[in-house]
Amino acid sequence: MNLDFLPRFRPLGDSAILISLGETISAETSDLVLGLSELVREKKIEGVTDCIPAYATVLIKYDPLRVDYETLSGVIQPMLTRKKNAGRSAGRITEIPVYYGGKYGPDLTEVVRHTGLSPEEVIRLHSGAEYAVCFIGFLPGFPYLSGMDSRLATPRLATPRQLVPAGSVGIAGSQTGIYPLDSPGGWQIIGQSFLAIFDPKREPPALLMAGDRVRFIPAIGGIK
Amino acid sequence: MALEVLEAGFGATIQDLGRIGYGAMGIPEGGAMDALALQVANLLVGNKPTAAAIEIPSANFKVRSNQDCLVACTGPGWILEINGRSFPGWMAVLARAGDLIEPSTEPEAGRWGYLAFSGGVDVPVVAGSRSTFLRGRFGGLEGRGLKNGDRISSLHDPQPNLQLAGQGFPPDLLPKYGHSVTLRIIPGPQLELFGDGAYELFVKSTYRVGSRSDRMGYALEGPPLQHVLSTDILSEGVVPGVIQVSSDGNPLVLMSDAQTTGGYGKIAVVIRSDLGILAQLIPGDSVAFQPVNLGEAREEYLTLQKALIDFTATTTVD
Numbered sequence: 401m402n403l404d405f406l407p408r409f410r411p412l413g414d415s416a417i418l419i420s421l422g423e424t425i426s427a428e429t430s431d432l433v434l435g436l437s438e439l440v441r442e443k444k445i446e447g448v449t450d451c452i453p454a455y456a457t458v459l460i461k462y463d464p465l466r467v468d469y470e471t472l473s474g475v476i477q478p479m480l481t482r483k484k485n486a487g488r489s490a491g492r493i494t495e496i497p498v499y500y501g502g503k504y505g506p507d508l509t510e511v512v513r514h515t516g517l518s519p520e521e522v523i524r525l526h527s528g529a530e531y532a533v534c535f536i537g538f539l540p541g542f543p544y545l546s547g548m549d550s551r552l553a554t555p556r557l558a559t560p561r562q563l564v565p566a567g568s569v570g571i572a573g574s575q576t577g578i579y580p581l582d583s584p585g586g587w588q589i590i591g592q593s594f595l596a597i598f599d600p601k602r603e604p605p606a607l608l609m610a611g612d613r614v615r616f617i618p619a620i621g622g623i624k
Numbered sequence: 625m626a627l628e629v630l631e632a633g634f635g636a637t638i639q640d641l642g643r644i645g646y647g648a649m650g651i652p653e654g655g656a657m658d659a660l661a662l663q664v665a666n667l668l669v670g671n672k673p674t675a676a677a678i679e680i681p682s683a684n685f686k687v688r689s690n691q692d693c694l695v696a697c698t699g700p701g702w703i704l705e706i707n708g709r710s711f712p713g714w715m716a717v718l719a720r721a722g723d724l725i726e727p728s729t730e731p732e733a734g735r736w737g738y739l740a741f742s743g744g745v746d747v748p749v750v751a752g753s754r755s756t757f758l759r760g761r762f763g764g765l766e767g768r769g770l771k772n773g774d775r776i777s778s779l780h781d782p783q784p785n786l787q788l789a790g791q792g793f794p795p796d797l798l799p800k801y802g803h804s805v806t807l808r809i810i811p812g813p814q815l816e817l818f819g820d821g822a823y824e825l826f827v828k829s830t831y832r833v834g835s836r837s838d839r840m841g842y843a844l845e846g847p848p849l850q851h852v853l854s855t856d857i858l859s860e861g862v863v864p865g866v867i868q869v870s871s872d873g874n875p876l877v878l879m880s881d882a883q884t885t886g887g888y889g890k891i892a893v894v895i896r897s898d899l900g901i902l903a904q905l906i907p908g909d910s911v912a913f914q915p916v917n918l919g920e921a922r923e924e925y926l927t928l929q930k931a932l933i934d935f936t937a938t939t940t941v942d
Contacts, residue, residue: 410813413893414921416863418813425858437648452647452861454885459861461647464896464922465929536650537859537885540760544859580650581760600750600762606649 405429407480409473415464417473422456425546429456430534434611439479447472453535453610455544491532491611496578497619498527498569500591507557507588511571514554523618525549526569526576526590533612541580541598541606545614548576560586567593569616580606591616626693626741626778630724631686632771637756638745638764639738640676646751647884653864654755654763654880657736657839657903661698663932664793665740667939668696668716670785673932675744676754678770680737683728687739689719693782694742694789700801700904701733713737715792718784734801734904742785743778757881758839788939797931799901803909807898808916808924812867812890814857819850826891827913831875835907839881842905848873849891859887865894865902879903895921897928 408420421436422429437453440460447467452459462472500523501508512519531545538544553574561584564570568579570587579585580598593616597607608614639662642655656662656679663673671677678685680699689695694716697704702713705726711717719725719741727737747754747765756764765774815823825847834843849869862868866878868888877894878886880903892913894902905911916924 411810411893411918412813412861412890413810413863413865414895414918414925416861418860423858450645450647452884454860455858457858457860459647459863461863464925468922469918535859535885536648537861538650538883540649540651540757542650583759598760600760600767604649605651605751605762610648 409477411469412459416459416461417469417476419458419460419476420456421458425455425534427532427546430532430546433458433535436479437610440476443479445472445475452537454537455534491613493530493613493615494608495615495617496593496595498591498593498616499619500526504592505569505590507570508590511552511554511588511590515551517551522552522590525552527616527618531576531614533608533610533614535610536606536608539579539581539583539598541608543577543608543612543614545576548574550574552576554588556586557588560584564589565592567595567597569593626691626743626782627687627689627725627776629687629770629772629774629776631684632769632774633680633682633684634769635681636685636770637679637758638676638747638770639679639755640753641674642755642880643751643753647861649751650884651751651760652757652881652884654757655753656738656755657880658699658738658900660799660900660928660932661736662738662740664714664935665696665698665738666744667932667936668698668714668788668791668793669694669740669742670716670788670939671740671742671744673936675740675779676747677738677740677745678776680727680739681735685739686724686726687776689721689723689725689741691721691778691782692784693719693778694784695719695725695739697727697737697739698793699729699734699737701730702727702737703729712792714798716788716790718786718789732906735906736903741778741782743780743782746777746779759881791939793935797935801901801904803905804911805901805905805909806912806914807902808895808921809867809892809913810895810918810921811915812892814889815891817851817857817889818869818891819852822849823891825849826875827915830910830912833905833907833909833911837907839879841876841878841882842902844875844877844911846875849875851889857887857889859885862886862890863893865896865899866890867892867894877902895924897921897924
């Protein structure tokens with residue numbers, strides 16, 4: 401790994417290590433994060449119970465009965481210098497059909513108003529990009545995606561909705577994402593997919609994993 | 625079928641020790657709010673400590689046993705009534721087919737009671753656990769709280785081991801539950817986000833548990849903790865016990881069903897051994913914090929687990 405940023409190891413309580421690999425959202429940092437979490441998972445390190453990648457950090461949870469902070473940090477440190485070609489090009493591509501606009505995307509009009517683009521342009525830009533799943537969080541299976549065209553950026557709703565249906569595709573600031581479950585939420589909803597993003601009866605339950613790539617495909621019958 | 629729910633009250637769920645290893649999919653750990661109480665309830669009736677049992681947030685819960693089985697109810701102040709006769713909590717009691725079983729608690733004694741019965745609860749395993757995750761509507765019984773008329777099956781033959789009946793958990797091993805507690809913490813990883821003296825203020829203050837508290841998190845009311853830098857950080861992984869501080873300066877401690885990532889600064893993290901004591905606080909209770917180092921926290925956890933293992937040796941028969 402090529403590290404401009406000095407990795408920081410810090411305890412998050414008495415059974416987790418928080419490792420910071422950068423301070424901003426970037427493809428390079430995300431590659432480091434995904435590379436490290438993949439290594440940690442592959443190595444099946446004694447005492448490690450979970451590994452949660454995020455934008456710039458990897459959280460490693462451990463069982464204090466089996467390992468302690470110092471020992472585990474010592475095992476992980478050398479992994480940061482290991483060359484690892486994980487990351488953006490390695491991920492699977494998942495295509496997600498989306499019904500844009502109308503009753504499926506009640507906030508498309510707000511995104512149009514805010515961005516000054518036409519509805520067709522919003523849909524073209526949103527479905528024209530390839531997104532990288534930086535990590536999964538907030539809700540089971542909820543993907544934090546990078547790669548949205550900056551022209552689509554629109555602030556969150558001033559008042560979050562009580563219920564956003566599962567499959568809703570939304571924009572919040574410069575981020576886009578898709579709701580895996582019915583949930584309260586404040587993202588601008590521009591469309592909906594009927595693909596099961598999260599299904600507890602499936603193994604694994606989450607459709608997407610960190611490192612995957614995603615394309616949204618406009619489905620017929622969306623905007624009239 | 626082992627038990628039939630006659631009165632479900634509100635918010636009773638099936639729980640075990642939760643989901644380990646699913647954080648990268650955004651699936652919370654979940655599981656019993658007071659893991660020790662759940663484990664002891666299981667051990668008392670001869671189950672493995674990892675078995676699923678019923679977590680009860682308030683009294684007014686009643687079941688009928690349809691088979692002979694051992695039952696135990698744990699949690700601070702919780703006792704068991706069988707056909708109207710009172711039995712202590714933290715003790716295995718023999719229930720006969722047809723008996724009415726009613727866990728109850730002195731008013732406001734403690735928040736979560738655990739009712740375990742021999743054989744353990746049989747519900748499908750979802751993502752490695754039988755725990756109910758209400759917000760995700762999965763796990764437990766159809767992903768929901770229990771309701772009147774529910775039938776709860778046992779995973780193994782509930783044939784009671786009569787030797788265990790009447791056995792209790794040693795009182796000196798009970799967690800130090802109370803309405804005014806001191807929880808041990810590890811300082812948070814983002815103290816630089818907070819103003820000078822904010823951490824010191826946090827450590828020397830007493831907070832009250834707010835009314836906005838549930839299986840996801842408990843709000844803490846007390847001196848606000850000012851941020852100096854931006855209140856938000858890039859979202860990153862969190863764990864139960866994390867005390868995060870929102871932009872208004874109010875701390876909130878994450879509990880079992882908390883989301884797996886969060887974007888607030890964290891002033892401290894409650895150690896694992898004290899999470900059950902925290903979980904049992906009710907709104908209005910007061911809580912102070914005492915920093916410890918990782919070595920002390922680990923020692924405490926090993927001692928607690930050793931006590932459980934020693935106790936297991938007295939109950940396991942298989």
